[in-house]
Amino acid sequence: MAKRKYSDELKAQVVKECREIGNIALVARRHDISKNTVYSWVNKAKKNGSVKSLPKNKDKQFKEIKKRLNKLGTENDQLKKLLAEKELELAILRDLRDQSNPQ
Known part of the structure; x- marks a missing residue:
């Protein structure tokens, strides 16, 4: 499977949805993104305050x-x-x- 590149704007939007909805799996399915990827974005946002590295x-x-x-x-x-x-x-x-x- 090829590694997909996601924009910082999309990452921020997905993290925002996860915080609002509270269900990472649902948001991941909605955007057709791996749950693990979304989990890593959420954790990075918690750690750094942003999804940007x-x-x-x-x-x-x-x-x-x-x-x-x-x-x-x-x-x-x-x-x-x-x-x-x-x-x-x-x-x-x-x-x-x-x-x-x-x-």
Whole structure:
């Protein structure tokens, strides 16, 4: 079977119909397009916000930003945990100070 080329406009229209109707198989049959093809368009639209593929350099840049975001999220979680530990330690020290110096 020869690989067919679909315009970005058709892809966008099919994805829009899938979102409105909620049945990918029905939309695929209506347009005589493979369900797998339509599924890939819908997934790409969810991931990129559009059915158009990102240019190679943009895709690489996107992956780098996503990786950096994940790293920063992990670092942020570690810092929150450390802050909570330090706040607990400070509260304990204040309690000890107040117990040893009742006024």
